[in-house]
Amino acid sequence: MLVVQNVNTYIGRKQIITDASFKIHPGDIIGLIGPNGAGKTTLMKTILGLTKFDGQIQLNQVSVTENQHAALAQVGALIEHPAIYPFLTGQQNLALYAHDSAACQRLISELNMTTYIHDQAKGYSLGMKQKLGIAIALLNNPQLVILDEPMNGLDVEATIGVRQLIRQYAAQGTAFLISSHILSELQKVMTQVILINHGRIIVNQSTAEFERLHHQAYQLRTEDSQLTVESLAKNQIHYVLDGDTFQVNSENIFEIQDILTAQHVHLKELAPISSNFEQMVVHLLNQQRGDHHDN
Amino acid sequence: MAFSLYQEFYKLNHRKLTWLAPLVLLILMILTGLSIGYNESKLLMATCYNAPDWIMLILVVVGATTFSMEFQNNAILTLLYKSPNKALVYLSKYIVILVYNLWLHLLAMLFTLGLHTIPMNQSVSWSAIYLYQQPLWENMLKTVAVDVLTTTFIISLIFLLSCLINSNAVVISVSLLMVFMGQFVSANLLNAEKFTQILRWNPFNMTNLTRQYYNYTTYFDTSHLLNQQLLQGTLSYTLLFIVVGYLIFRKKRF
Numbered sequence: 203m204l205v206v207q208n209v210n211t212y213i214g215r216k217q218i219i220t221d222a223s224f225k226i227h228p229g230d231i232i233g234l235i236g237p238n239g240a241g242k243t244t245l246m247k248t249i250l251g252l253t254k255f256d257g258q259i260q261l262n263q264v265s266v267t268e269n270q271h272a273a274l275a276q277v278g279a280l281i282e283h284p285a286i287y288p289f290l291t292g293q294q295n296l297a298l299y300a301h302d303s304a305a306c307q308r309l310i311s312e313l314n315m316t317t318y319i320h321d322q323a324k325g326y327s328l329g330m331k332q333k334l335g336i337a338i339a340l341l342n343n344p345q346l347v348i349l350d351e352p353m354n355g356l357d358v359e360a361t362i363g364v365r366q367l368i369r370q371y372a373a374q375g376t377a378f379l380i381s382s383h384i385l386s387e388l389q390k391v392m393t394q395v396i397l398i399n400h401g402r403i404i405v406n407q408s409t410a411e412f413e414r415l416h417h418q419a420y421q422l423r424t425e426d427s428q429l430t431v432e433s434l435a436k437n438q439i440h441y442v443l444d445g446d447t448f449q450v451n452s453e454n455i456f457e458i459q460d461i462l463t464a465q466h467v468h469l470k471e472l473a474p475i476s477s478n479f480e481q482m483v484v485h486l487l488n489q490q491r492g493d494h495h496d497n
Numbered sequence: 498m499a500f501s502l503y504q505e506f507y508k509l510n511h512r513k514l515t516w517l518a519p520l521v522l523l524i525l526m527i528l529t530g531l532s533i534g535y536n537e538s539k540l541l542m543a544t545c546y547n548a549p550d551w552i553m554l555i556l557v558v559v560g561a562t563t564f565s566m567e568f569q570n571n572a573i574l575t576l577l578y579k580s581p582n583k584a585l586v587y588l589s590k591y592i593v594i595l596v597y598n599l600w601l602h603l604l605a606m607l608f609t610l611g612l613h614t615i616p617m618n619q620s621v622s623w624s625a626i627y628l629y630q631q632p633l634w635e636n637m638l639k640t641v642a643v644d645v646l647t648t649t650f651i652i653s654l655i656f657l658l659s660c661l662i663n664s665n666a667v668v669i670s671v672s673l674l675m676v677f678m679g680q681f682v683s684a685n686l687l688n689a690e691k692f693t694q695i696l697r698w699n700p701f702n703m704t705n706l707t708r709q710y711y712n713y714t715t716y717f718d719t720s721h722l723l724n725q726q727l728l729q730g731t732l733s734y735t736l737l738f739i740v741v742g743y744l745i746f747r748k749k750r751f
Contacts, residue, residue, distance in 0.1 A: 247574070250574070251578060252751060271580060271581055279575070285576070287511075287570050290511050298508070338575065
């Protein structure tokens with residue numbers, strides 16, 4: 203559906219995004235993550251044809267350029283701040299973009315906005331504005347929704363509601379590109395992760411693959427610790443021993459199994475040491491910083 | 498295009514200022530009628546109780562906030578990506594303000610017809626001959642028509658400034674300065690009597706078009722241009738400001 207190919211984005215003469223390429227398919231929920239200033243918002247703006255860029259962006263085989271947005275007719279977005287006119291009520295703000303008033307009313311109910319939707323938006327709290335911004339993005343059955351920090355200012359109930367709504371729309375084929383600093387929240391909905399740093403995409407994987415590949419360490423217990431120590435040392439495999447539990451690197455686990463099998467040492471336990479999503483991301487970013495310094 | 502126009506009309510229609518402005522216009526027209534003198538009925542009727550100046554003031558405020566409200570409410574990004582192209586956003590806004598401009602002028606004429614019936618000033622027939630050997634009703638229609646062109650020129654200037662400056666307070670201030678001080682700047686430039694043949698074509702001079710139409714003898718000495726030349730200058734600058742304003746808008750980063 204959306205194809206981003208070798209995209210470079212510039213603000214003035216400064217290059218913000220370098221050689222970004224990825225695809226989004228119907229029903230995908232892509233988490234766009236990265237540190238502050240990594241280029242997340244710029245990448246989103248670029249997809250919406252709001253920045254100067256080269257490379258190719260196509261939506262359903264129709265190109266998006268800085269001055270041609272016809273392909274974006276079925277795209278909804280919430281970028282930086284919700285686009286709300288304070289002199290209009292919430293309902294009027296939605297009516298400004300809505301093509302189908304019945305669907306608009308349904309969205310108002312689903313986001314629990316009925317109690318204040320007829321009040322002027324200038325009196326809305328941050329969370330109310332944010333929900334209205336999300337509603338505007340979800341209007342008119344979009345094929346692709348781009349949400350920049352959608353959970354900003356939302357309370358727990360609203361966060362759960364928005365999460366459910368995202369899943370519901372995705373099940374019907376709407377694709378999402380969502381950036382958020384609350385990785386734990388993003389982790390609950392996303393099916394694919396794009397990690398961006400210094401304007402470059404450094405990871406573009408399904409969440410399952412990401413978790414599998416980036417678990418940093420495994421713990422190992424065998425029926426013969428002494429023989430295991432000797433075997434690992436002999437094969438120059440790095441480990442840390444704590445009591446009878448070894449901590450080994452994930453990239454060595456297949457080799458270790460082969461060595462121990464050859465030595466007839468049985469495994470009692472080989473399991474990833476639980477590291478959450480945030481730790482994995484931080485580890486990857488640190489690793490990339492290290493690579494940068496090495497270069 | 499139709500949906501962009503619908504959005505712009507919807508916003509204009511829901512702003513208090515849009516509906517407050519005709520009331521302000523009426524009050525200012527009444528104040529003009531009261532202050533200008535009992536025997537100046539013909540001038541008041543031909544100029545719609547000085548409505549051109551008051552409409553200009555209203556348009557500066559409404560026009561300046563047309564773009565700046567998008568910047569200040571963070572709505573410009575949504576507006577842009579939802580429109581097929583930037584030209585459509587710019588054009589829709591321009592058309593809506595033009596229609597509002599026409600509506601204000603129509604109201605000014607209706608208010609004039611109403612004010613003429615009350616004994617605020619000396620009663621004069623609409624068929625009485627006044628400017629250019631024409632009846633008063635014709636003077637009023639032509640003054641309004643000329644003023645629509647002058648205010649369209651001012652709108653183009655405001656749009657250009659709005660695309661350069663994001664703050665509506667600054668745009669309003671600069672626009673008011675240019676509109677109401679512009680003629681003095683132009684007059685001072687021309688009073689120096691150097692390069693008059695060139696300087697008389699300065700854009701500030703075009704703000705004199707309406708005033709010169711209903712007061713030729715006084716304003717010709719200020720503008721150094723014939724009515725026809727002022728008209729040509731106004732139309733040319735209008736076109737120039739629209740194009741330059743759009744090019745700035747197109748290049749602007751949000």
